[in-house]
Amino acid sequence: MKFSEQLHEKLQPIWRQNHEHPFVKGIANGTLDPEKFRFYMVQDYLYLIQYAKVFALGAVKADDLHTMGKFAALLDGTLNEEMGLHRQYAARFGISEEELETAKPSPITLAYTHYMLHAAQNGTLAEVIAAVLPCAWSYWEIGKELNKIPGAAEHELYGKWIHMYASEEFGQMAQWCIDLLDEHTVGKSEAELAKLEEIFLNTTRFEYMFWDMAYNGIMWPGNA
Numbered sequence: 092m093k094f095s096e097q098l099h100e101k102l103q104p105i106w107r108q109n110h111e112h113p114f115v116k117g118i119a120n121g122t123l124d125p126e127k128f129r130f131y132m133v134q135d136y137l138y139l140i141q142y143a144k145v146f147a148l149g150a151v152k153a154d155d156l157h158t159m160g161k162f163a164a165l166l167d168g169t170l171n172e173e174m175g176l177h178r179q180y181a182a183r184f185g186i187s188e189e190e191l192e193t194a195k196p197s198p199i200t201l202a203y204t205h206y207m208l209h210a211a212q213n214g215t216l217a218e219v220i221a222a223v224l225p226c227a228w229s230y231w232e233i234g235k236e237l238n239k240i241p242g243a244a245e246h247e248l249y250g251k252w253i254h255m256y257a258s259e260e261f262g263q264m265a266q267w268c269i270d271l272l273d274e275h276t277v278g279k280s281e282a283e284l285a286k287l288e289e290i291f292l293n294t295t296r297f298e299y300m301f302w303d304m305a306y307n308g309i310m311w312p313g314n315a
């Protein structure tokens with residue numbers, strides 16, 4: 092069994108919780124409070140700035156030009172396509188450039204991004220991929236599922252979001268990360284695989300916590 096298939100079995104309970112989460116359900120049926128989505132957009136923008144750096148570390152750790160180029164393309168896609176969507180949403184919500192520039196990451200955003208950067212800076216290329224894969228994979232899965240709901244992708248506020256993550260292009264990117272992880276785990280020791288699984292499951296859990304943070308607008312207990 093491929094390493095990604097083993098991970099796919101283990102992540103099922105967490106993905107089920109993601110799909111049942113009121114934030115994701117709210118995007119699916121179009122009833123999510125736009126204020127919650129606004130909060131999410133700002134935090135996700137801050138998240139993506141750090142996430143892009145993890146792709147840059149992938150290029151640093153790659154040992155062939157093809158893989159290096161692919162990480163460079165993923166970095167470009169995050170900064171210019173994915174964050175482009177966030178900038179469009181920001182304009183719609185009246186979030187100024189200044190607000191985006193000066194916004195502070197919530198503790199969950201900080202914990203998640205710092206964990207990924209720590210794993211990527213101190214680990215092997217396989218560890219970089221194990222850290223970033225849950226984000227790409229789980230969004231692709233959510234995008235595909237929501238895209239099947241009649242009318243969801245046409246929703247005037249959330250349609251574009253669904254469209255982007257269900258797209259063929261995002262799917263190919265997630266699949267490339269899955270294949271690269273499988274390639275880099277062939278012949279690894281049990282101890283190395285256990286470490287990769289731990290990183291992968293931790294960022295999978297952080298994905299759930301990010302939805303929860305966004306839904307509850309948690310900056311800090313009491314939101315002080």
Ligand SMILES: Cc1ncc(C[n+]2csc(CCO)c2C)c(N)n1
Nearest residue numbers: 135138142168169173226227230301
């Ligand atoms: C918390 C959070 N997790 C995952 C994504 C999705 N995502 C982030 S980077 C990337 C790959 C290429 O841009 C994808 C699919 C997000 N936006 N926010």
